[in-house]
Amino acid sequence: MFREDPFRFAIMGAGNIAAKFCDAVNHVWFTKVAAVASKSMERARTFAEKNGIEKAYDDYEKMLVEEKPDCVYIAATTDAHYALSLLCVKHGIPVLCEKAMFETVKQAQEVFSLAEEKKVFVMEAMWSRFLPAVKEAKVWVEYGLIGEPVYGEINIGFRAEKNPQNRYYNPALGGGAAYDLMVYCYEIMSWLVDRPAEVLHAASVMGETGVDLTDHALLRFAGKDGAPDMLASCTGTFLADVEDNLVIYGSEGKIVLPCPHFASEARRYDKDGNLAVHFFDDETLNGFTWQIEEVKECIRCHRTESEVVPHSTTLSCTALLERLAGK
Numbered sequence: 001m002f003r004e005d006p007f008r009f010a011i012m013g014a015g016n017i018a019a020k021f022c023d024a025v026n027h028v029w030f031t032k033v034a035a036v037a038s039k040s041m042e043r044a045r046t047f048a049e050k051n052g053i054e055k056a057y058d059d060y061e062k063m064l065v066e067e068k069p070d071c072v073y074i075a076a077t078t079d080a081h082y083a084l085s086l087l088c089v090k091h092g093i094p095v096l097c098e099k100a101m102f103e104t105v106k107q108a109q110e111v112f113s114l115a116e117e118k119k120v121f122v123m124e125a126m127w128s129r130f131l132p133a134v135k136e137a138k139v140w141v142e143y144g145l146i147g148e149p150v151y152g153e154i155n156i157g158f159r160a161e162k163n164p165q166n167r168y169y170n171p172a173l174g175g176g177a178a179y180d181l182m183v184y185c186y187e188i189m190s191w192l193v194d195r196p197a198e199v200l201h202a203a204s205v206m207g208e209t210g211v212d213l214t215d216h217a218l219l220r221f222a223g224k225d226g227a228p229d230m231l232a233s234c235t236g237t238f239l240a241d242v243e244d245n246l247v248i249y250g251s252e253g254k255i256v257l258p259c260p261h262f263a264s265e266a267r268r269y270d271k272d273g274n275l276a277v278h279f280f281d282d283e284t285l286n287g288f289t290w291q292i293e294e295v296k297e298c299i300r301c302h303r304t305e306s307e308v309v310p311h312s313t314t315l316s317c318t319a320l321l322e323r324l325a326g327k
Contacts, residue, residue, distance in 0.1 A: 037058065037059065061091075071299060081101050096292075101314055107318075108311075123291075123306045125309075130294060151231055155235045156242070156261060157240055158240075159238070160239075167180075188257075197220070198221075202320060215324045216235050218233055253269050264281045
C-alpha cells in the first residue's frame, strides 16, 4: 500500500552536524525532519527556523512521545549518545546515532541487546561506508583487482583548537582523537578488507585535559586460502594537519583513497605503479544521503541492524576506542 506521509526524522542535538543532516534529508525523496530537540529551547527554535523544521523541543523524551518519529538522528556530543540511544529504544523509536556511537563496550551491549529484544532498528552513523568512492574501492578488493591485500594504512588528522571546553579536548563531552578520528580509521579499513580484525597494538598520546590526542592501532586481518595475513596501520591525531589518506597494497597493485572519511575519489594502480582506474564521484551532493536511504530501507524491512554497519562492527570498534581513550 502506498504510504501517504513522508518518512519523518527527529533530531537530538542542534549543532553543525545536525545541519548537514537536515540538508541531506532535503535531497532524499519523501523524507523530512519533523522536529528537533536540544537542552536549550532557544537553540532548538533557532535551529528549527534556520532549517525549516516545524517543531522544536527542549525535552528529548517529550519530543519522542509527542512526535513519534519514524527514526531519531542523534547529533549530540559523544557523552550523550548512550543515554539518548537507550531512551529512544525504550520508546520503540529507531536510532541513527553519530559516531563514535558509544564510549564503552558495556554501553553498546546494553543498547543493542535491548534493541534486539524490542525489535528496534539501531545503527551507528558511519556514513563513509556508504560513499560511492569507498564502495568502488571495496569492489576492487573483493574482485581481487589488486591481487591479495598484504598491507594497508590510513591516516586522518588535523590541528584541533586547543580549548579545554570544546568537544575535542573536554573529557566530559566524550572528547579525544579515538572517538573522533580512529573510529573512521578502523571502520573504513575493516569495511574494505571485510575480515575480522585483530588488534595487535594500540597506543595513545594523552593530553593535559585527560583525552587522547594521537592514537595508533595495528590491525591484523587473516589471509584467505593460505595467503599471508594482512597488517594495517591506523593513525588519528588532533596535533597535526596530516595528509588524510588510505592505501591498500596488494600483490598485484594498490588502491588509494584520498580523504577516506569523506572520499569523492578512488584510484587503482597496477603492479608497475601505473594508474589503471580513477573513479570520481561528481554526483553526490551530500554524503549523508546514502546512509539515510539505508536507514529507511532497513526500517521498512523491519530489520534491527544494517548489513553495512552491523552491531558487531560498532562493538569491535568501541572495544578499540575504549582502550585508546583509557576508559
